[in-house]
Amino acid sequence: QKEVEQNSGPLSVPEGAIASLNCTYSDRGSQSFFWYRQYSGKSPELIMFIYSNGDKEDGRFTAQLNKASQYVSLLIRDSQPSDSATYLCAVNEDYGGATNKLIFGTGTLLAVQP
Amino acid sequence: SQTIHQWPATLVQPVGSPLSLECTVEGTSNPNLYWYRQAAGRGLQLLFYSVGIGQISSEVPQNLSASRPQDRQFILSSKKLLLSDSGFYLCAWSATVGQPQHFGDGTRLSIL
Numbered sequence: 023q024k025e026v027e028q029n030s031g032p033l034s035v036p037e038g039a040i041a042s043l044n045c046t047y048s049d050r051g052s053q054s055f056f057w058y059r060q061y062s063g064k065s066p067e068l069i070m071f072i073y074s075n076g077d078k079e080d081g082r083f084t085a086q087l088n089k090a091s092q093y094v095s096l097l098i099r100d101s102q103p104s105d106s107a108t109y110l111c112a113v114n115e116d117y118g119g120a121t122n123k124l125i126f127g128t129g130t131l132l133a134v135q136p
Numbered sequence: 137s138q139t140i141h142q143w144p145a146t147l148v149q150p151v152g153s154p155l156s157l158e159c160t161v162e163g164t165s166n167p168n169l170y171w172y173r174q175a176a177g178r179g180l181q182l183l184f185y186s187v188g189i190g191q192i193s194s195e196v197p198q199n200l201s202a203s204r205p206q207d208r209q210f211i212l213s214s215k216k217l218l219l220s221d222s223g224f225y226l227c228a229w230s231a232t233v234g235q236p237q238h239f240g241d242g243t244r245l246s247i248l
Contacts, residue, residue, distance in 0.1 A: 054234045065226055065239040066180070073234075110180070114234055123195075124237060128179035 024049045026113050028127035036135050041098040043130050045111030048092070054114040055087055057096045060129065061107045069109070070096060101134045108132070138163035142227045142240030150248050155200075155214040157243050159227030162208065167229040169210040170237060171202055174224040186210060222247045 025048045035041045043057075054073055058066035070085040072078045072094065078085045084097040094113070098105055108129040115123040142159045149155060161167050171183040182195045184202035192202050199218060203211045210227055224244050228237040 056236055058239075063244075065242040068236050068238060071236050112237075123182060123185065126180040 024115055024125055026111055026125045026127040028109075028111050028130045030128060031131040032133045033130055034133045034135060035101050037101060037103060039101050041101045041105065041132055041134070043096040043098070043109050043111075043132065045094045045096075045113075045127055046092055047094070047111075047113040047125070049113065049115060049125070050089075050092060052113045052115070054124075055085070055094045056112040056124065057083075057085060057094075058110040058112060058126075059105075059107045060110055066110055098132075101132075103134045103136050106132055106134045138167075138229070138238070140227060140229055140238060140240040142243060144243055145241060146244045146246075148246045148248060149217050151219055152216050155212070155217050155221070155245070157212040157225055157227075157245075159210045159212075159240055160208055161210075161229045164208070164229070164231060166207060167231065168233065168237075169204060170228040170230075171210065171212050172226040172228065172239075174226060174242075176223070180226070184212070217247050219247050221245065 027046050057070045059069050060066045070083050072085040072087045075087050075089050082099045086095045108131050110129045111127040112124040115125050139162045168187050170185045172180045174180050186192050186204045200214050224242050226242045227240040230237045
């Protein structure tokens with residue numbers, strides 16, 4: 023069974039620190055990788071997406087992808103209390119080509135302490 | 137810009153009653169559409185997805201069904217709800233395969 027694994031946390035970081043969230047996936051053919059933020063009781067909100075090995079930066083967020091290690095991470099610089107949420111990693115499921123399906127991890131709860 | 141609307145926001149239904157949840161997308165054409173369920177404290181489970189009108193793929197056999205009567209309308213239904221159908225139901229859309237999915241605000245369904 024194809025899986026996306028995340029540490030459930032909680033990951034506690036002080037305000038202003040870098041939060042590092044990690045995700046591993048089992049489907050070696052996956053091509054698209056996404057990070058979503060979900061506040062308690064709310065729907066997931068897209069934060070970042072990455073398709074190629076390496077780093078992709080957007081403001082305080084950096085997504086890192088290593089396909090050889092089947093590993094994707096999200097770094098949040100200058101963490102703020104408003105970043106406290108559950109972060110979901112999602113990976114497309116490969117069927118030898120185009121696929122519509124994402125496999126979601128169960129999420130990592132991030133708590134930023136003021 | 138594209139927007140996705142999902143209603144109702146909350147719903148309380150008795151066991152055995154029918155269900156109809158509706159989702160519509162604006163500002164795009166021929167989107168890929170998805171229904172997910174998120175049980176309390178658990179991950180997102182894909183229930184159905186659709187790549188076009190009348191085209192529905194089911195991921196999990198259960199007493200739910202989905203329909204896409206119009207290009208930007210996706211409906212989740214049940215004839216008889218079970219206690220296990222409780223959860224947070226989310227509709228999502230994407231422009232095409234491999235593109236990010238964007239979620240509606242969700243419907244919190246409680247079965248009594």
